[in-house]
Amino acid sequence: MKIVKHEISSIDGKGIMLGHKAYTDDFAERNSLIIKVLRSPHAFARIKKINVEEARKLPGVELVLTHHDVPRKPFTRAGQGYPEPSPHDKFVLDEYVRYVGDEVAAVAAIDEKTAQKALELIEVEYKVLEPVLDFEKALNHQSIIHPEEDIHEMFPIGFKPEINQAASYHMEVKDAEAVLKTCDVVVEETFYTQAQAHAMMEPHTVNARLDVQDRLVLYASTQTPFHVRRIISQALDVPISRIRVIKPRVGGGFGGKQGLHGEMLVSLVTLRTRKPSKLVYSRKEVFESSYTRHPMRINVKIGSTKEGKLQAIDCHILSDTGAYGEHALTVFMVAGSKVLPMYNKVDAVRFHGEVVYTNKTSAGAYRGYGAIQGNFAVESTIDILAHKLKIDPIELRQMNMIAENETSPIFEIMGEGTEGTAMNMDTCKLDYCVERGKTLIGWNEKYPRVDVGNDKIRSVGMAIAMQGSGIPYIDMGAATLKLNDDGFYNLTIGATDIGQGSDTILAQIAAEVLMTTVDKIVVYSSDTDLTPFDTGAYASSTTYISGNAVYKAGLKMLEALNLAASKALKVTAESIEFDGVTFTSPDSKNPITLSQLSNRLYYNEDQEQLTTTGSYFGTKSPPPFMAGFIEIEIDSETAEIEILNYVSVVDCGTPINPKLAQGQVEGGIIQGLGMAHFEDVKYSKKGQLISNDWLTYKIPTSLDIKKLTTEFAESYEKSGPYGAKSVGEIGIDTPPAALANAVYNALGVRITELPITPEKIFNKLHQKS
Amino acid sequence: MIVNFILNRQPKRYDVDFDETLLETLRKDDVTSVKKGCDASSCGTCTVLIDGKPILACSELTVRVAGKNVITVEGIREEVEKISHYFGLEGADQCGFCNPAMALTIYSLKQSLKNPSSDDIKKYLVGNLCRCSGYQAQFKAIKRYLGDPL
Numbered sequence: 014m015k016i017v018k019h020e021i022s023s024i025d026g027k028g029i030m031l032g033h034k035a036y037t038d039d040f041a042e043r044n045s046l047i048i049k050v051l052r053s054p055h056a057f058a059r060i061k062k063i064n065v066e067e068a069r070k071l072p073g074v075e076l077v078l079t080h081h082d083v084p085r086k087p088f089t090r091a092g093q094g095y096p097e098p099s100p101h102d103k104f105v106l107d108e109y110v111r112y113v114g115d116e117v118a119a120v121a122a123i124d125e126k127t128a129q130k131a132l133e134l135i136e137v138e139y140k141v142l143e144p145v146l147d148f149e150k151a152l153n154h155q156s157i158i159h160p161e162e163d164i165h166e167m168f169p170i171g172f173k174p175e176i177n178q179a180a181s182y183h184m185e186v187k188d189a190e191a192v193l194k195t196c197d198v199v200v201e202e203t204f205y206t207q208a209q210a211h212a213m214m215e216p217h218t219v220n221a222r223l224d225v226q227d228r229l230v231l232y233a234s235t236q237t238p239f240h241v242r243r244i245i246s247q248a249l250d251v252p253i254s255r256i257r258v259i260k261p262r263v264g265g266g267f268g269g270k271q272g273l274h275g276e277m278l279v280s281l282v283t284l285r286t287r288k289p290s291k292l293v294y295s296r297k298e299v300f301e302s303s304y305t306r307h308p309m310r311i312n313v314k315i316g317s318t319k320e321g322k323l324q325a326i327d328c329h330i331l332s333d334t335g336a337y338g339e340h341a342l343t344v345f346m347v348a349g350s351k352v353l354p355m356y357n358k359v360d361a362v363r364f365h366g367e368v369v370y371t372n373k374t375s376a377g378a379y380r381g382y383g384a385i386q387g388n389f390a391v392e393s394t395i396d397i398l399a400h401k402l403k404i405d406p407i408e409l410r411q412m413n414m415i416a417e418n419e420t421s422p423i424f425e426i427m428g429e430g431t432e433g434t435a436m437n438m439d440t441c442k443l444d445y446c447v448e449r450g451k452t453l454i455g456w457n458e459k460y461p462r463v464d465v466g467n468d469k470i471r472s473v474g475m476a477i478a479m480q481g482s483g484i485p486y487i488d489m490g491a492a493t494l495k496l497n498d499d500g501f502y503n504l505t506i507g508a509t510d511i512g513q514g515s516d517t518i519l520a521q522i523a524a525e526v527l528m529t530t531v532d533k534i535v536v537y538s539s540d541t542d543l544t545p546f547d548t549g550a551y552a553s554s555t556t557y558i559s560g561n562a563v564y565k566a567g568l569k570m571l572e573a574l575n576l577a578a579s580k581a582l583k584v585t586a587e588s589i590e591f592d593g594v595t596f597t598s599p600d601s602k603n604p605i606t607l608s609q610l611s612n613r614l615y616y617n618e619d620q621e622q623l624t625t626t627g628s629y630f631g632t633k634s635p636p637p638f639m640a641g642f643i644e645i646e647i648d649s650e651t652a653e654i655e656i657l658n659y660v661s662v663v664d665c666g667t668p669i670n671p672k673l674a675q676g677q678v679e680g681g682i683i684q685g686l687g688m689a690h691f692e693d694v695k696y697s698k699k700g701q702l703i704s705n706d707w708l709t710y711k712i713p714t715s716l717d718i719k720k721l722t723t724e725f726a727e728s729y730e731k732s733g734p735y736g737a738k739s740v741g742e743i744g745i746d747t748p749p750a751a752l753a754n755a756v757y758n759a760l761g762v763r764i765t766e767l768p769i770t771p772e773k774i775f776n777k778l779h780q781k782s
Numbered sequence: 783m784i785v786n787f788i789l790n791r792q793p794k795r796y797d798v799d800f801d802e803t804l805l806e807t808l809r810k811d812d813v814t815s816v817k818k819g820c821d822a823s824s825c826g827t828c829t830v831l832i833d834g835k836p837i838l839a840c841s842e843l844t845v846r847v848a849g850k851n852v853i854t855v856e857g858i859r860e861e862v863e864k865i866s867h868y869f870g871l872e873g874a875d876q877c878g879f880c881n882p883a884m885a886l887t888i889y890s891l892k893q894s895l896k897n898p899s900s901d902d903i904k905k906y907l908v909g910n911l912c913r914c915s916g917y918q919a920q921f922k923a924i925k926r927y928l929g930d931p932l
Contacts, residue, residue: 022870029878030866030885032815032855039814212913214819214827214879264817264879265913296820512877512914672873672919679916680876707824712913715904721918 016525017735020672023517024536025262035262037234041220042289046075046121048278049128050292051135052302053110053117056144056372056700057156060108060117060137067134068120073127075286077135078119080106083281087164088248091339091377092237092271094487094548096167098430100179100338102159105248105277110139111158111336112372113701114301121282121290144372146700148333149310151177151369158336158370170342170430171367179338180368182345186422189363192325196316200398203312204390205766206749208305208333208694209687210704211379212712215264216299217274220291221283229280230257236270236509237549242541244273245280256280260539266511267684268378269304271551272339300705304377305694307344307368308333311390321404323359323413326391330366335375340382341368343429347383350433351636351746352391354421355443355479356413362423374694374702378551381745384480385685389767392476392750396757405460406754407451410477417441429552434485436633440738442664442726443477446640450475450662453722454642461758468649471657474755475642478746481634482730482739483554490559491545491628492566494523496574498615500607501533504566507547508559509539513741514673515555519563521669522734526567528593545626553637553739556669558629560734565627573623574610580619581605635730637665637738641682641747647759652774654756656686657719663743664726667736671725674740679721681744687713689749691768787847789813790857798844804830805839808854815855815882819911826910829883830854836890836909855882861889864930868923876914884910888924898928 029035065077087101106116118135122128145154159174166172171181193199219233229251235241238258246253263270275292282290294303314327330348334341349364399406415421417438425435451457454473462472495503504523510516520534527534538544547559571591578596579586582605588598597604605613614621642660647653661678668674691711695704704710729736749767757763762777785796789808796807805828808816816839819827828839831853855862865885869875884907891898891906898906903924904917912920 020871020873022867023873023875026870026875026878026881027863027866029875030855030862030869030881031859032813032882034812034814036814036817036879038809038818214825214877214911214913215817216819263877264819265877267913293818296822296825512879514876670873672871676873676876676915676919679918680914683916684913706822707820707911708822712911713917714911715907715917715921718917721916 014525014735016521016531017669018667018671021517021521021531021670023514023673024520024531025516029262036215036264037218037220037232037261038293040232040261041291042222044289045220046123046282046286046288046290047125047128048119048121048282048290048292049132050116051118051132053113053115055110055139055141056113056146057142057158058110058139059142060110061140062138063118064136065118068131071127071131071134073123074120074131075288076121076282077131078106078281080108084249086248088244089339090273092240092273092549095243098170098342099340100164100166100170100172102164103337105281112374114374115336119278121286144700145177146372148308148369148371149331151371152367158372177370178367179334179370180342180345182342183365184426185363187361189325189327189361192361193314193316193327196324197319198398198401199314199316200394200401201314202394202397202765203310204393206309206386206389207767208308208376209379209692210300210305210694210710211267211269212710213265213267213269216296217270217294217303219275219279220289221279222289223283223287228255228257229284230259231276231280232259232261233276234263234270235260236266236511236551238509238539238541239507239546240549241273241276245276248277249280257542260509263511266550267380268382268551270511271378271549272304274303297705300710301374301702304339305374306379307376309348309386311386313390313394315394315398317398319402321402321409321412323356325359325361326353326356327363332366332368333371333376334368335371335373337375339375339377344383346427346429348387350423350427351384351480352387354423355415355477357415357419357421358413372700373696380681380684381742385688385746385749388476388478388746389749393753393765396754397763407447407456407475411447414443414477415441416444429484434633440635440664440666440728440730441638442728443638443640445726446638446662446664447477449724450640450642450660453660454644454658459644469646470649470759471644471646472755472759473642473644474751474758475640476747476750476754477640478743479636479638480553480739480743481636482557482733483631483634484552485631485634488548488552488554488558489628489630490547490562491626492559492563493545493624493626494566494570496570496611496623498611500611501535502527504534504536504563505544506538506559506563507544508555509547509550511550513677514670515550515559518556518669518673519559522560522563523567525735526564527570553741556737556739557733558631560669560737561629562627564734565629566625569625569627570623573625577614577623578605578610581610581613633732635732635738637663637740637743639663639743639747641751643748643751643755645755645759647756649760652771652778654690654771658722659686660722661744662724662726663740664728665740665743666728666730666733666738668725668740669735669737674725675723677740678723678744681742682721682748683713683718685745685748688767689752689769691770693768783845785844785848787849788851790853796844800845802844803840804842804844804847807844808839813854813856817879817883819879827880827883829886829910831886831890834893836887855885858889865927868926872919872923874915874919874923880910880912888927892928
């Protein structure tokens with residue numbers, strides 16, 4: 014491979030750093046109406062009366078929207094394929110407000126100041142209702158968060174709004190309860206994970222205008238432009254053919270931009286006023302009024318023989334979806350489906366639970382969704398079991414973890430929102446990842462702890478993880494290659510580059526197939542008018558799904574080129590040999606170059622536009638695997654933690670671009686460490702999210718990590734493009750459990766609630782003594 | 783009110799409100815390299831150099847910049863291309879929203895510290911948040927840039 018598996022600089026890094034127009038707000042029309050949203054001060058209330066007369070009269074105000082002025086059609090903002098596995102429980106604006114920060118009304122005015130002033134002129138009379146703020150008390154609470162009758166599920170997901178249940182799920186392989194009773198050893202623990210914030214650097218941003226055909230054209234900072242187009246069309250009753258969504262560069266998404274945020278309001282304002290408009294979330298709105306990760310309570314029981322052979326895993330989860338049910342079921346299921354198959358040799362498994370509504374900021378998709386929560390619980394419990402059995406936690410994993418050519422019944426039972434797909438692990442280098450990581454971290458020398466004096470203890474901890482590569486039979490991607498004169502290509506793809514570098518790696522795949530260089534592949538992506546379809550950037554799908562589409566388009570282009578060359582050389586297509594530059598045939602003395610052939614095709618003879626399209630959907634979802642190892646130094650007096658090193662050894666098949674793949678892993682690791690160690694969404698007693706800026710919600714800075722050590726296992730997944738699996742999410746999964754395990758190894762206390770702060774460790778230490 | 787200052791070596795004249803920030807003024811003038819990432823002077827994406835020092839444009843009133851020298855990445859193109867070159871080699875580019883600001887801070891670091899240690903570099907960059915990269919690839923790129931003669 015000449016281009017793939019090579020470290021090629023990202024194709025747009027320079028232009029971005031030079032400040033060229035790139036992001037959504039850079040493309041807003043200069044005279045855009047500014048949209049601002051009046052947001053609820055109450056966690057739960059009904060709007061009894063809303064008076065916008067004064068706001069409407071204010072000079073410079075073009076439009077004021079309340080729930081009286083918008084179409085009433087339930088939808089979900091989740092940004093998934095259709096039909097969605099999320100309940101249709103959201104309206105553009107509603108008479109009920111369900112969390113502090115929920116939309117009450119919207120104003121469009123000629124500038125920021127006028128819009129702000131208009132918001133202040135809106136008078137609202139609320140009937141304040143008792144909010145549901147504790148997710149453990151949400152089921153059957155006397156307050157029903159969604160009492161409206163016109164909301165519904167698209168297919169059975171356990172949607173029971175009358176008891177505040179957004180979804181529920183139950184699966185069982187044999188009788189886990191019965192098997193647990195026969196085990197030599199059973200360990201049980203309950204874990205809590207928090208509502209992590211995405212905290213991408215670019216706020217949610219969208220702007221709109223009407224084009225010369227009077228069509229609605231949106232620039233949106235989104236991970237799912239095609240879903241955005243469909244959902245706007247459905248919720249606002251606008252023909253889908255009248256909408257164009259363009260995704261320019263996106264300043265980070267991490268799942269937060271899979272869903273829709275300002276798209277509905279911006280579309281309505283521009284359709285009603287016929288003027289361009291824009292909405293840029295303030296950072297406070299990003300924190301309070303977009304999404305968080307689903308907080309969960311996870312109860313795990315694991316039973317084994319006294320020799321350490323796992324026999325049963327029983328897992329019950331209560332998940333908090335907040336005010337709306339985006340991804341309620343799917344995140345919940347992934348907490349099982351991307352964790353439990355790692356221990357595929359058990360006799361019995363049960364995985365079940367409920368997803369409840371609360372009057373808090375809605376939870377949505379977030380990198381590694383479900384998996385990171387489930388991983389923290391299961392991988393912590395595996396260590397608890399190892400300590401009880403007095404077996405090294407690595408050995409216990411090695412005895413029980415999934416290996417190449419094996420399978421798990423869970424793959425067939427559990428998908429995302431639906432049934433799953435049976436599959437074998439054609440590539441699984443987890444054994445190598447564990448062994449290599451063990452060496453890189455120096456496990457044998459450092460496990461469990463080394464006292465380095467001055468009350469400082471160094472310890473190590475580890476966890477293993479798996480993800481997927483897209484959702485089988487659901488996620489699809491398509492790519493079109495166009496040959497141009499002089500022999501360079503356009504690659505248009507629906508795939509959505511949100512900073513992970515997919516434009517670059519998809520260009521690499523195209524260049525590899527066409528035996529050319531990346532500079533000959535001009536990429537344009539994510540424009541619903543101009544590029545082929547793609548479900549979007551989520552579920553670790555782009556490298557595998559969209560990458561396969563590019564590969565197929567490339568093969569078709571080679572065929573088309575050979576045919577055109579055979580006409581030019583007057584030989585059979587089968588006799589043509591092409592090296593990326595020149596076509597030769599043993600039956601012809603005169604070779605023809607790609608440049609000559611292209612010019613012939615467009616200017617001289619047998620004129621024809623060569624364009625090929627490949628599309629792909631997965632029939633399986635080959636999991637990337639990794640082993641993560643942490644080394645910490647902890648102060649035994651204050652419990653302050655310094656993270657000295659994080660070793661990641663990853664099997665993602667072929668890394669199409671090793672440096673960019675490393676960036677995906679390391680970016681995931683540091684987000685996972687943020688969640689593991691200090692990131693904490695906090696609410697006031699009245700339900701207001703109070704960690705709503707970067708002073709109160711700390712994300713990792715350049716000072717927080719000493720060292721990241723990242724390596725890839727040699728691995729080739731035959732079903733992937735050039736052997737690739739996906740790599741976008743796997744990095745985030747292991748840090749919470751690895752850190753919890755390292756803290757236990759250092760001080761003998763088990764922290765079961767994220768984040769693992771010095772305060773919690775200190776309190777537990779003193780509780781213990 | 784009218785404010786005059788030097789932007790990227792060109793004299794500029796702006797008619798601004800008294801409470802307008804430099805960030806607003808620059809973005810209205812299509813200086814798209816300067817980004818708005820937060821409202822609390824804490825993310826660093828709006829960094830510009832004022833008389834050579836990295837300053838957050840979101841917390842600087844435009845009227846206070848009168849007569850000063852303001853530099854954005856557009857004004858130090860050659861240096862930014864070098865920084866970008868090393869970012870590319872190290873795979874440090876991800877979403878890029880923080881990158882122009884990061885480039886200005888890195889350029890300023892090179893101007894103001896001689897032979898900085900790794901800790902010096904990390905401390906200098908602590909005000910430039912990045913949610914994508916894990917910072918490590920950026921440090922490698924910065925070290926290579928610092929070794930590149932000015």
